[in-house]
Amino acid sequence: MFIFLGFHETKIIPGDGRQSSQTQPNQTMDPRGFPTSLPEFQKVFPNNQACKKYLESVRWPDGFICPRCATQGEPFRLPDSEESCSVVLKCRACRKPTSLTAGTVMQSSHTPLTTWFWAAYLVTTQTPGQSALQFQRQLGLSRYETAFQILHKLRAGMVRPERDCIGGEYPVEVDECMVGGRSRNLGQGVHDMAIVSGAVEVRPRKETDDRKASRYAHHEGGKPLRRTIYAGRLRLRISESRTRPVLCKFVTDNVIPGSTIRTDACNGYDPLQSLGYVHHKLALNGDPEKAEAHLPMIHIVFSNLKAWLIGTHHGRIERHHLQAYLNEFVFRFNRRFYPMTAFNSVLGLAARSIPPTYEELYSGEWQHPAG
Numbered sequence: 001m002f003i004f005l006g007f008h009e010t011k012i013i014p015g016d017g018r019q020s021s022q023t024q025p026n027q028t029m030d031p032r033g034f035p036t037s038l039p040e041f042q043k044v045f046p047n048n049q050a051c052k053k054y055l056e057s058v059r060w061p062d063g064f065i066c067p068r069c070a071t072q073g074e075p076f077r078l079p080d081s082e083e084s085c086s087v088v089l090k091c092r093a094c095r096k097p098t099s100l101t102a103g104t105v106m107q108s109s110h111t112p113l114t115t116w117f118w119a120a121y122l123v124t125t126q127t128p129g130q131s132a133l134q135f136q137r138q139l140g141l142s143r144y145e146t147a148f149q150i151l152h153k154l155r156a157g158m159v160r161p162e163r164d165c166i167g168g169e170y171p172v173e174v175d176e177c178m179v180g181g182r183s184r185n186l187g188q189g190v191h192d193m194a195i196v197s198g199a200v201e202v203r204p205r206k207e208t209d210d211r212k213a214s215r216y217a218h219h220e221g222g223k224p225l226r227r228t229i230y231a232g233r234l235r236l237r238i239s240e241s242r243t244r245p246v247l248c249k250f251v252t253d254n255v256i257p258g259s260t261i262r263t264d265a266c267n268g269y270d271p272l273q274s275l276g277y278v279h280h281k282l283a284l285n286g287d288p289e290k291a292e293a294h295l296p297m298i299h300i301v302f303s304n305l306k307a308w309l310i311g312t313h314h315g316r317i318e319r320h321h322l323q324a325y326l327n328e329f330v331f332r333f334n335r336r337f338y339p340m341t342a343f344n345s346v347l348g349l350a351a352r353s354i355p356p357t358y359e360e361l362y363s364g365e366w367q368h369p370a371g
């Protein structure tokens with residue numbers, strides 16, 4: 001259950017398309033910041049008019065500014081059909097037309113905005129990935145190809161590697177797992193298995209949750225229980241081997257120097273201390289209770305990852321596509337508390353024009369546009 005601490009302050013008031021007045025605020029977003037169910041989503045974005053209002057409010061939160069002459073003020077709104085995707089605003093000063101969807105994934109598309117919005121919602125909120133066929137059915141599209149293209153474009157926004165490092169004040173669990181599967185056609189043995197390295201931040205829950213958890217904490221000899229912590233940011237990468245250079249490079253590429261790192265006793269991580277990390281390693285010897293206590297978060301991540309790969313792709317993923325899938329998993333995982341950020345991001349809406357939620361400010365994940 002995700003709890004948002006404050007109301008998202010973007011001027012987002014699309015909604016009931018029957019009230020098309022520009023000045024009258026009608027239905028507002030869910031106070032948690034984003035629709036949390038499909039019916040709720042459809043109430044907020046019932047038609048293309050509502051989607052257009054949203055696009056405009058995200059691109060110009062303080063009102064339209066002409067990209068050519070920088071004049072601020074109400075533009076001319078060219079009459080457009082309900083189904084049209086290419087909405088054009090025209091500057092009153094220099095008369096330059098500006099498309100609402102320019103620079104987004106919806107640019108030059110003939111698919112209605114409602115379909116795009118709905119698809120983006122499904123892609124970013126549903127834990128299991130969607131096949132194009134499932135998509136076509138859910139979106140009521142007549143052509144498979146349209147569903148495929150929409151999905152492809154939205155996913156492209158999820159597979160960019162996240163480049164900033166994690167850790168710092170939060171300890172980081174690091175481990176590897178094997179993904180891929182047995183290929184029935186290649187005879188005995190395991191084929192196409194890949195080593196995936198993972199690093200995840202361990203963050204303490206906030207006060208209100210802590211109070212609830214403290215009742216349980218005493219029963220485990222003071223060991224931190226899962227309910228007092230949660231997984232922060234995640235990084236996943238294919239590792240070519242379990243050698244020291246490979247495992248340590250994954251850490252140095254992804255974790256802030258000086259961070260505390262927890263691993264099992266695998267000696268591939270032995271150089272971490274000399275590389276400037278605080279290294280806590282523990283021999284788990286396959287003991288699930290020890291693993292649960294020492295590396296609780298990364299093991300949950302790995303089992304979710306495997307379930308997703310098997311459930312969505314039947315475990316049959318070609319090696320050269322695997323990193324893209326890992327990136328998609330990481331994208332969704334890291335934004336699970338920020339569905340609106342994920343939604344805007346896959347649609348190609350500039351993140352910098354969206355103010356942070358209180359949650360983002362509080363957690364320190366908000367990056368100032370200048371940064």
Ligand SMILES: [Zn+2]
Binds near residue numbers: 071093094
């Ligand atoms: Zn202008």
